[in-house]
Amino acid sequence: MTTEIPFTYAQQLLLGLELAVPGSVLNPAFIVRAAYRVAHDLDEDVLRQAVDDVVARHDALRTAVVRDAGQSIKAHVHDSVPGRLLVHDVDDVDDEDAFLAMATNAAYPPDEPPLLWVHLGRCADGTSLLVIVTHHLVSDAWSLTLLARDLADAYTARLRGGPPPGSQVLGYAEVAADDFSPSWEKTITDALPYWKDQLDGVADLALPVPTPGRRGEQRTCRFTVPDELWRRLGRVARRRRTTPFTLLLTAFTASVWAGRRDAVVPIITAGRKPSEWYTAGFMLNLLWLRITTENPGDLDELSRRADEVCRAAYRHDVPLLRVLPEAPDLTALIFDPAEVVERTFPVFQLIPKSPFAPTADDPALLLTPVPEERQPAPVMPLHLLWSMRVDEEVVGIVSCEAEMFGQEWVEEKIAGFLSVLERLADA
Structure with missing residues (x-):
C-alpha cells in the first residue's frame, strides 16, 4: 500500500x-x-x-x-x-x-x-x-x-x-506537512522583508565563469588543511568570538571572489529543526550571504562582515523556495535553462563531524570512514560546489563543471584559499 x-x-x-x-x-x-x-x-x-x-x-x-x-x-x-x-x-x-x-x-x-x-x-x-x-x-x-x-x-x-x-x-x-503549518508560515512571513532587502539586485553580481560553456563532465579537486593550521584557526576563532566556519567562509570569499566589494555566497545549511535531527530526508537549505566590504583586501574587515552577515542570515533561516519570489531576477538566473552558462554563484558548505554515534556502549558494528580522497565524488547539479569536510582531518572538495572551470583556475583558487587561512591564523 x-x-x-x-x-x-x-x-x-x-x-x-x-x-x-x-x-x-x-x-x-x-x-x-x-x-x-x-x-x-x-x-x-x-x-x-x-x-x-x-x-x-x-x-x-x-x-x-x-x-x-x-x-x-x-x-x-x-x-x-x-x-x-x-x-x-x-x-x-x-x-x-x-x-x-x-x-x-x-x-x-x-x-x-x-x-x-x-x-x-x-x-x-x-x-x-x-x-x-x-x-x-x-x-x-x-x-x-x-x-x-x-x-x-x-x-x-x-x-x-x-x-x-x-x-x-x-x-x-x-516533516513535509509541518512545512505548511501556521506557526512555520508566520516565521517565514516575518523573515521575508530581511531577504527582500538582502537580495535586491544580487543577480547582477553573479560571478562570470572563466570559460562560458555547457553542462557536462564534472571535475573534483581535493586538498587538505594542515592540522597545525586548523588548530591555530580554532584559537583565532575563539579569541574573536566567532567560529571556524566564519574563517573558512572568509577565505572562500577572499579567494574565489578576489577583489570584489560585493560578494554573494550561497551556503548550504542542514535545514533542520531539533525535532527533525533524527529523521532521514532531504532538508537542506541555501542561505544567500551578501558580504559587502569597503576594502576587500582587508581580511579583518572581511571576516567581521562575514560573521555579521552569517549570524543575521541564520536568524532568518527560512526555506529558499519562499525567499526567491522576493528576488525574481535571482530566481530567473538560478533556473535559467540556457545551454551556455556565463554567470553563476559558487556554493559553499561545511560538513562537520557527525554528531551521531552508536547508542550501545559496545557496538557490534564498528564503522571507520574511508578517507575522502579514495571515494569518487557524486555528480551534483551545481556549476561549482566548494565543500569543507571536518572529521579526523579537514578536507576541501571542489566539484565543478570541467568545461567552465579549468584545472589551473581551480588550483589557483585553492592556493589562494590556503594562503588566506594562513594570514587569518597569524592575525
Whole structure:
C-alpha cells in the first residue's frame, strides 16, 4: 500500500531545477554516499536484517518519486519495502578502488524504493567495505551519518537478540506537512522583508565563469588543511568570538571572489529543526550571504562582515523556495535553462563531524570512514560546489563543471584559499 505525500520546501526547490534542466534531479546518478571500513567479522544475515530495520524506521527511504502520465512529479510512501544489501567480493587494493567507484557510479533510480542501497565488499584480508548510498531527493549528508548510526544500532540489537530500533522518529511525511503549518508560515512571513532587502539586485553580481560553456563532465579537486593550521584557526576563532566556519567562509570569499566589494555566497545549511535531527530526508537549505566590504583586501574587515552577515542570515533561516519570489531576477538566473552558462554563484558548505554515534556502549558494528580522497565524488547539479569536510582531518572538495572551470583556475583558487587561512591564523 502506498500513500501520496506532499514535497517539502527543500524538495520543491530541487524539482524546480528539474523542470528547468530536465534530468538534473530525477537522475539515477543524483546520489549521496558514505564509505566505511569494517575491520571485524560480519554476519551477513544479521546485516541484511539490520538494513531492513533501517528502511522500516525511515519513511523517506520507502518513498518513490515518479513523474506521472501528465508529467506531474509526485511522491508515494510505501508502507513496507524490503531492504537492499548488495554483496561483492573484493580481492585487492585495486579491486577496492574499483568497488568504491562502482558503488558511487552505479544507477540508483528515484522511483524504485527503497532509495537506500547498502554495498558490502568482502575483502581478501578479512576486512569489509560498506558503502551506504541514498538518492539525494530523499536524503542528504546529515542523513547518511544518521543512517550509519541506525545501521550499527540495528546490527548490534539483532546480533545480541535485542529489539531493533523502533520507528519513533518523526516521519518524513510529518516533516513535509509541518512545512505548511501556521506557526512555520508566520516565521517565514516575518523573515521575508530581511531577504527582500538582502537580495535586491544580487543577480547582477553573479560571478562570470572563466570559460562560458555547457553542462557536462564534472571535475573534483581535493586538498587538505594542515592540522597545525586548523588548530591555530580554532584559537583565532575563539579569541574573536566567532567560529571556524566564519574563517573558512572568509577565505572562500577572499579567494574565489578576489577583489570584489560585493560578494554573494550561497551556503548550504542542514535545514533542520531539533525535532527533525533524527529523521532521514532531504532538508537542506541555501542561505544567500551578501558580504559587502569597503576594502576587500582587508581580511579583518572581511571576516567581521562575514560573521555579521552569517549570524543575521541564520536568524532568518527560512526555506529558499519562499525567499526567491522576493528576488525574481535571482530566481530567473538560478533556473535559467540556457545551454551556455556565463554567470553563476559558487556554493559553499561545511560538513562537520557527525554528531551521531552508536547508542550501545559496545557496538557490534564498528564503522571507520574511508578517507575522502579514495571515494569518487557524486555528480551534483551545481556549476561549482566548494565543500569543507571536518572529521579526523579537514578536507576541501571542489566539484565543478570541467568545461567552465579549468584545472589551473581551480588550483589557483585553492592556493589562494590556503594562503588566506594562513594570514587569518597569524592575525
